[in-house]
Amino acid sequence: MNSKVTLHLAAMALALSASVALAHGDEDHAAPRKYDASKVEPTDFGQEGNPKKVTRTIKVDMADNMRFTPADITVKRGETIKFVVHNGGKLLHEMVLGTKEALREHAELMEKFPEMEHADANMAHVKPGKAAEIVWQFTKAGEFQFACLQPGHFKAGMVGKVTVK
Ligand SMILES: [Cu+2]
Numbered sequence: 001m002n003s004k005v006t007l008h009l010a011a012m013a014l015a016l017s018a019s020v021a022l023a024h025g026d027e028d029h030a031a032p033r034k035y036d037a038s039k040v041e042p043t044d045f046g047q048e049g050n051p052k053k054v055t056r057t058i059k060v061d062m063a064d065n066m067r068f069t070p071a072d073i074t075v076k077r078g079e080t081i082k083f084v085v086h087n088g089g090k091l092l093h094e095m096v097l098g099t100k101e102a103l104r105e106h107a108e109l110m111e112k113f114p115e116m117e118h119a120d121a122n123m124a125h126v127k128p129g130k131a132a133e134i135v136w137q138f139t140k141a142g143e144f145q146f147a148c149l150q151p152g153h154f155k156a157g158m159v160g161k162v163t164v165k
Contacts, residue, residue, distance in 0.1 A: 033121065033133075033135075035048065035050055035051050035052075035135070037050065040121075042139065043098075043122070044099050044102075044140065045097060045098055045099050045122075045138070045140065045142070045144045046097075046136055046137050046138040046139045046140060046144075046164075047121075047136070047137050047139055048121035048122070048135065048136065048137070049080035049081065049082075049135035049136050049137035050080065050135070050137070051082070051135050053080045053137075054080050054081070054082040054135060055079045055080050055081070056075070056079060056080075056081055056082070057081070057082045057083075057084060058070075058073060058081055058082070058083050058084070059083075059084045059086065060073075060083055060084070060085045060086070060095060060146075060160075061086050061087075061088050062085065062086065062087050062088065062089060062093040062094075062095065062126065062148065062158075063088050063089045063093075064089035064090055064091050066148070066153055066156040066157055066158040067157070067158065068095070068146065068148075068158065068159075068160040070160070071159075071160040071161065072160065072161050072163075073146075073160065073161070073162045073163070074162075074163045074164075074165065075138050075162065075163070075164055075165070076138075076164070076165055077138060077139065077140065077141045077164050077165060078137070078138070078139065079137070079138055080135065080136070080137040080138075081135070081136055081137075081138065082133055082134075082135050083095065083124070083133060083134040083135075083136065084131055084132075084133055085124045085126055085131060085132050085133065085134065086126070086130075086131040087126035087127060087128055087129065087130055087131070088129075089128055090128050091128065091150070092125065092126070092127060092128070092150055093125075093126055093148045093150060093153065093158070094123060094124060094125040094126060094148050094149060094150060095123065095124050095126070095134065095146050095147075095148065096122060096123040096146060096147055096148070096149050097122040097123065097134065097136055097144065097145075097146045097162070098122060098144065098145060098146075098147070099144055099145070100143070100144070100145050103145050103146075103147045103149070103154070103159070104154075106149055107147065107149050107154035107155070110149045110150070110151055110154075111151055111152075114151045121134070121135075121136070122134065122136060138162070138164040140164060141164050141165060142163075142164055143161065143162070143163055143164075144161075144162045144163075144164065145159055145160065145161055145162065146159070146160045146161075146162060147159045147160070
């Protein structure tokens with residue numbers, strides 16, 4: 001990671017910690033994220049999907065043994081997937097979609113700023129016994145990952161793979 005990116009991420013962490021109260025507000029009733037086409041930003045691994053254009057629903061379970069089930073997912077390029085992410089454990093878990101590099105960097109940041117709150121279209125934080133959704137359109141072919149970035153979880157292997165064909 002170059003130093004510019006590091007600085008940017010550190011600034012982001014600070015900015016995000018300021019919005020902790022807001023982020024917590026929605027979590028309890030797990031209100032679905034409001035889709036706004038004008039705010040969709042393309043990334044290297046796709047973009048926020050339109051909930052009305054979901055082509056497939058995939059259930060993903062997260063457990064305290066630091067594993068996702070399934071941990072290996074294959075989709076076709078262009079598909080809009082609704083991930084229904086269930087936390088079957090007793091700890092807070094999250095599913096964050098991204099490139100391998102971005103997730104590793106983000107995980108390192110989470111180790112340094114454990115209180116860091118983040119809420120974006122590519123992630124879902126799920127309390128024990130609850131479920132949340134991510135709607136994502138995979139616009140680019142390649143190999144991507146999803147991971148739990150709660151401190152320690154990523155290192156313990158809480159990572160899955162998405163192959164976009
Ligand atoms: Cu976890």
